[in-house]
Amino acid sequence: MKKVRIGVIGIGAMGSIHAKYLFDGRIPHAELTAVCDSNTERLDWAKQSFGDKVQLFDNSDLFFASKSCDAVMIATRHYDHPILAIQSLKEGCHTLIEKPAGVYTKAVREMNKVAQKSDKVFGIMYNQRTSPLYQKVKDLVESGELGKLKRTIWIITDWYRPQSYYDAGEWRATWRGEGGGVLLNQDPHQLDLWQWICGMPKRVRSFMTFGKYRDIEVEDDVTTFVEYDHGATGLFVTSTGEAPGTNRLEVSGDRGKVVIENDKLTFWRLRVPESEFNREFRGGFGSPECWKCEIPIHGENAQHIGIIKDWINAILNGTELLAPGVEGINGLTISNAMHLSAWTDRWVDIPFDEDLFYKKLKERIDHSTFQKRGGNETLDVSGTY
Amino acid sequence: MKKVRIGVIGIGAMGSIHAKYLFDGRIPHAELTAVCDSNTERLDWAKQSFGDKVQLFDNSDLFFASKSCDAVMIATRHYDHPILAIQSLKEGCHTLIEKPAGVYTKAVREMNKVAQKSDKVFGIMYNQRTSPLYQKVKDLVESGELGKLKRTIWIITDWYRPQSYYDAGEWRATWRGEGGGVLLNQDPHQLDLWQWICGMPKRVRSFMTFGKYRDIEVEDDVTTFVEYDHGATGLFVTSTGEAPGTNRLEVSGDRGKVVIENDKLTFWRLRVPESEFNREFRGGFGSPECWKCEIPIHGENAQHIGIIKDWINAILNGTELLAPGVEGINGLTISNAMHLSAWTDRWVDIPFDEDLFYKKLKERIDHSTFQKRGGNETLDVSGTY
Numbered sequence A, B: 001m002k003k004v005r006i007g008v009i010g011i012g013a014m015g016s017i018h019a020k021y022l023f024d025g026r027i028p029h030a031e032l033t034a035v036c037d038s039n040t041e042r043l044d045w046a047k048q049s050f051g052d053k054v055q056l057f058d059n060s061d062l063f064f065a066s067k068s069c070d071a072v073m074i075a076t077r078h079y080d081h082p083i084l085a086i087q088s089l090k091e092g093c094h095t096l097i098e099k100p101a102g103v104y105t106k107a108v109r110e111m112n113k114v115a116q117k118s119d120k121v122f123g124i125m126y127n128q129r130t131s132p133l134y135q136k137v138k139d140l141v142e143s144g145e146l147g148k149l150k151r152t153i154w155i156i157t158d159w160y161r162p163q164s165y166y167d168a169g170e171w172r173a174t175w176r177g178e179g180g181g182v183l184l185n186q187d188p189h190q191l192d193l194w195q196w197i198c199g200m201p202k203r204v205r206s207f208m209t210f211g212k213y214r215d216i217e218v219e220d221d222v223t224t225f226v227e228y229d230h231g232a233t234g235l236f237v238t239s240t241g242e243a244p245g246t247n248r249l250e251v252s253g254d255r256g257k258v259v260i261e262n263d264k265l266t267f268w269r270l271r272v273p274e275s276e277f278n279r280e281f282r283g284g285f286g287s288p289e290c291w292k293c294e295i296p297i298h299g300e301n302a303q304h305i306g307i308i309k310d311w312i313n314a315i316l317n318g319t320e321l322l323a324p325g326v327e328g329i330n331g332l333t334i335s336n337a338m339h340l341s342a343w344t345d346r347w348v349d350i351p352f353d354e355d356l357f358y359k360k361l362k363e364r365i366d367h368s369t370f371q372k373r374g375g376n377e378t379l380d381v382s383g384t385y
Helices: A013-023 A040-053 A060-065 A080-090 A105-117 A132-142 A163-167 A188-198 A274-280 A303-317 A325-344 A354-366 B013-023 B040-050 B060-065 B080-090 B105-117 B132-142 B163-167 B188-198 B274-280 B303-317 B325-344 B354-366
Strands: A004-009 A030-036 A055-057 A071-074 A094-097 A122-124 A149-156 A201-210 A219-228 A233-239 A247-253 A256-261 A264-270 A290-294 B004-009 B030-036 B055-057 B071-074 B094-097 B122-124 B149-156 B201-210 B219-228 B233-239 B247-253 B256-261 B264-270 B290-294
Touching: A004 A013, A004 A060, A004 A303, A013 A030, A013 A040, A013 A303, A030 A040, A030 A060, A040 A055, A055 A060, A060 A080, A071 A080, A071 A303, A080 A094, A080 A105, A094 A303, A094 A325, A105 A325, A105 A354, A122 A303, A122 A325, A132 A188, A132 A247, A132 A256, A132 A264, A149 A188, A149 B233, A188 A233, A188 A247, A188 A325, A201 A325, A201 B201, A219 A325, A219 B219, A219 B233, A233 B149, A233 B219, A233 B233, A325 A354, B004 B013, B004 B060, B004 B303, B013 B030, B013 B040, B013 B303, B030 B040, B030 B060, B040 B055, B055 B060, B060 B080, B071 B080, B071 B303, B080 B094, B080 B105, B094 B303, B094 B325, B105 B325, B105 B354, B122 B303, B122 B325, B132 B188, B132 B247, B132 B256, B132 B264, B149 B188, B188 B233, B188 B247, B188 B325, B201 B325, B219 B325, B325 B354
Parallel strands: A004 A030, A004 A071, A030 A055, A071 A094, A094 A122, A149 A233, B004 B030, B004 B071, B030 B055, B071 B094, B094 B122, B149 B233
Antiparallel strands: A149 A247, A201 A219, A219 A233, A247 A256, A256 A264, A264 A290, B149 B247, B201 B219, B219 B233, B247 B256, B256 B264, B264 B290
């Protein structure tokens, strides 16, 4: 079988890992043929790492003009994901973008329009969708084992980042450089999994602090309450300022609750649905019989490699993607709604006013007086996603 | 030593348990000398249970006029707690009220004024303050082991109550009868412990549903975000509609976090405070070394008997109360602020406008068109508090 020729745009922290997987032959039926980065130091790194076997470009127009790739991975800064994805799809390349899909949904919506018109395979690096744990929760919810949902609570406060993380890149944790903090950088996975498992909220009320724990201008602590169409409520609590923090997802429904914590899934299963018990019980105090079930989790979490393989498989064999690129807008919609709610100290309905969001983001970029003390290092991100 | 002569006003579900403890001699240096209830069935029960050794009254004026008690326990419906406590203290009786301190802080503030002028011992039945688990968390917070607080999250959704519970009493879960739902009936303990351990919030933003899970007019589901003076934030999530529900308290600070869940306390202790690590660390990705510490919990949870003994001890020996009656206003303040926030869909600062709260409560009482299907049973509450 012919190998898919892959190019990687953006070979910073994440992109260089992807390029190495490909170069090292860890993705069957795929080969690294080109990389592109505007930073000459990164191109020097690529030259040293890949020698003459991989073409190097310092701008995307030349990269695409070279026709050296059938498929492109985009691992640039967030703002450029939709811009480059649009260029890539229009150039006829299969495309896989890093998360988040972008910084603001207005741009991501344009990207999705292009993707929907394209016949190329468009994916997003939601590498936590490969987790058998979260796949199992999704299975329990979708199969009805949990019954009608009542509440979701995700406490995801274990994204600890010290000041030196923020100081390593001048673009980091600025409105201009990243367009947000913990929501845009650390939480895209959880925001995606949350909606993937529990559905999209219909309105959002969010509370944030900006630079509470670190010398940054964006959010480092977020608490959000949401309501769903299906009647349930939800909570999302996140921070980069806590250690050791917590990663605990609880989803409760008419037939019990599931909790994922410490990489373990437990299902407290009611013998009869709560609503049925409630209808029939006459004893005043009492509750439905509940079984604590340890749910087996099979399979490895293939993470980034899993997503890349899945994308290659879709390109070669027409399979369905585990993480379609157009779904990147969902988590970002929640993220943008959270920002808009915190900025305006109000409820935000979904869909929200995307022009208003963009205006308020732009104000923050334009009025930023924030001076970074940082430099421009490429951090080793192994094991941080 | 002379025994303290105790009267119990209100011998419904809880009051009858208290009266039996006393009658059975389970509280040293105390004896049951009188009970008072407007319900003749309950007085019949008392007659059968206690014979001629205990005086029976069907109204509080006669009860107090009899001078048959040195000390009075008040276990009536919530609205009457402050009214009867004021009468009791003014009659020169030591007084112990059931929780909550009342339904609205305006009335409780009057009660506290009388208590502060009185030389009698005034306590409140916060029987979860006797829990060695919560005492230990309070110890860890107050001694500085946890460092400056960052976040508190109490998920207390295991107060499951089926419809038949609400149907058992015509006053239950009505604005007129109880003045609230899960916050007034089930959560007073947690609201008290929360402020006892973590301090009072300075403002509150609350989200509630009223009769979402049950045919009742008051709240059965509450999510509240709070901010503290000391810079931390907090969450309180509660419901009577979930099974099996969760009871999990997490408190995180500069030196780690503690979690109480399943009657077990775990302290994730940082070797150096997070703020110190952050100041000195230069590595980009990294976090402070964290030790999972299993904290030993000694002693029994003496619950109601513990609180009554503590009150008798204070009466006879002048010791400090574990649960002073005047502190009942704290949890109720948070509870009232939560209601006011949900009713107005706004932030509520603490202290809040108590007249506005009372006005809005009164509107709900006056405009209630709710018809209870229920009767007037006295439920067996053993093991439900």
